[in-house]
Structures are given as structure tokens and as C-alpha cells.
Amino acid sequence: MMGKSIHATRPLSADISASLSNSPTVPNFDRLARIYRWLEYLTFGPFLWRCRTHFLPQLLQCRNALILGDGDGRFTARLLHLNPQIRAHAVDGSLRMIEALGQAAAPHRNRLTTQIADLNYWSPPQSERYDLIVTHFFLDCLTTAEVAALASRLRPVLAPKACWLISDFAVPQSAFGRLIAAPLVALLYRAFRAITGLHSQSLPEYAKALTDSGWVLDREALHLRGLLVSQLWRYEESPQGLRSSTG
Numbered sequence: 521m522m523g524k525s526i527h528a529t530r531p532l533s534a535d536i537s538a539s540l541s542n543s544p545t546v547p548n549f550d551r552l553a554r555i556y557r558w559l560e561y562l563t564f565g566p567f568l569w570r571c572r573t574h575f576l577p578q579l580l581q582c583r584n585a586l587i588l589g590d591g592d593g594r595f596t597a598r599l600l601h602l603n604p605q606i607r608a609h610a611v612d613g614s615l616r617m618i619e620a621l622g623q624a625a626a627p628h629r630n631r632l633t634t635q636i637a638d639l640n641y642w643s644p645p646q647s648e649r650y651d652l653i654v655t656h657f658f659l660d661c662l663t664t665a666e667v668a669a670l671a672s673r674l675r676p677v678l679a680p681k682a683c684w685l686i687s688d689f690a691v692p693q694s695a696f697g698r699l700i701a702a703p704l705v706a707l708l709y710r711a712f713r714a715i716t717g718l719h720s721q722s723l724p725e726y727a728k729a730l731t732d733s734g735w736v737l738d739r740e741a742l743h744l745r746g747l748l749v750s751q752l753w754r755y756e757e758s759p760q761g762l763r764s765s766t767g
């Protein structure tokens with residue numbers, strides 16, 4: 521397993537971040553960490569935040585969350601604030617993002633653990649059972665094969681009927697999709713590739729990867745004419761025992 525378990529408030533070693541910078545699949549979001557929130561408001565106003573929080577009221581029964589590609593921790597802080605029963609484990613490849621997360625969620629640090637890791641090589645702690653997985657604008661950093669591999673590695677640590685909350689960009693099949701969303705998404709990939717070294721170049725087909733892993737789409741909300749989607753997936757272990765047959 522790459523990375524190291526750490527508590528949010530402990531100082532982090534720059535060595536961890538340096539070792540991850542050699543990892544071919546971890547983009548370097550360090551230099552964006554401080555300005556990420558403002559960049560987001562400048563480009564998409566309140567819509568990314570609305571997308572992340574759309575299904576938040578449905579998550580108040582959850583007790584153990586795994587937040588992947590967490591970023592600067594704003595969502596995690598909000599989740600911990602609104603749901604005093606939940607604990608969260610947040611994983612990200614960027615040291616600076618993890619530091620920002622530690623600050624954002626400082627009032628809830630006793631219910632938060634953080635980890636720096638390349639999520640393409642990371643394995644979840646096998647003793648845990650998560651009833652909530654969260655990936656906001658993270659799956660778009662992966663290829664379809666990488667999402668499928670991640671979903672497969674998560675299976676042994678899922679609680680029955682676990683939820684997977686996803687926010688992401690999408691290209692709707694409409695004139696708006698062809699003329700506006702597709703070029704905009706392509707532009708975003710070019711920008712993030714230039715700034716962070718992001719290796720993926722297009723949106724992954726994550727729906728198929730999740731479905732193949734036993735997840736069922738439960739609810740969906742579209743924002744900005746379908747350029748942004750909020751989705752809540754539910755884990756439905758197959759009667760044949762999907763987990764044991766392939767996991």
C-alpha cells in the first residue's frame with residue numbers, strides 16, 4: 521500500500537509528497553490547494569458546491585465514510601458538521617490538499633483520519649466497513665480501467681447497502697453537449713494536464729465500471745443543463761455473491 525496513515529493534525533512529511541510526485545498516475549494538485557476554492561467560484565460560481573452537497577441530506581444515517589480524492593476538505597468538513605455520528609477517512613495524493621483538509625475539518629479532527637496515497641495503488645484498510653464512499657470531481661482524474669480497479673478493491677470493505685456519492689462533469693447527448701459541454705470539458709482536461717500533469721484525457725465511463733462492481737444508480741440530479749451531475753449509487757450485492765466470486 522502506498523502512502524501512510526496519519527492524523528489530520530499531525531505535521532506531514534514532505535518526503536511522502538516527494539515520493540508521490542514520482543508516481544505516474546498522481547497529478548500534482550499542491551500548487552492549486554490554496555486557490556482551489558477561489559478558482560472554482562470564479563469559473564463555476566456556486567454550481568460545483570451545489571453539485572457536491574445535493575444529496576447531503578440523504579447521508580445523515582451514514583456512520584463510516586471513505587472520501588477519495590478529497591481535495592481541500594470543504595465537503596468533508598460539512599459532512600462531519602451535519603452528521604455528528606459519522607467518522608471519515610479521507611485520502612488524497614496531494615500533501616497541500618491534505619493540509620487544507622486538516623484545517624477545514626479541524627473542529628471535527630477526533631472523527632477524521634487522513635492519508636496521502638496514490639489511489640491507483642492504494643488498498644483500503646481491510647478491517648473497516650464503509651457505508652459511504654464519496655468521490656467529488658475525482659473519478660474524472662482516472663481512466664475507465666482505473667475506476668473499475670478501484671471499485672473492485674473497495675468491494676471487501678463495503679457495508680451492506682453502502683452508498684457512493686459522486687459529483688462529476690458530464691457531456692449530455694444534446695446540442696448543448698456537443699457545442700458547449702464537450703469543448704469545455706476538453707479545455708478543462710488540457711488546463712489540468714498543463715498545471716497538474718493529469719494523465720487522463722477524457723471522462724471515464726465510470727457508470728459501467730460501477731455497475732459491473734455491484735453498484736446501482738439510485739438517484740441523480742443534473743446541474744448547468746447536464747454539464748454537472750450529482751449521483752447517489754447503492755451497493756447491491758448480487759444473490760450469487762458477486763463479492764466472493766470476483767473479489
Ligand SMILES: C[S@@+](CC[C@H](N)C(=O)[O-])C[C@H]1O[C@@H](n2cnc3c(N)ncnc32)[C@H](O)[C@@H]1O
Pocket residue numbers: 545546547548549572588589590591592611612613614617637638639640655656657658661
Ligand atoms: C479535481 S480535484 C477534486 C477535489 C475535491 N474532491 C473537489 O470536490 O473539488 C481532484 C483531487 O483528487 C486528487 N487525486 C487525483 N488523482 C489522484 C490519485 N491518483 N491518487 C490520489 N489522489 C488523486 C488530487 O490531488 C485532487 O485533490
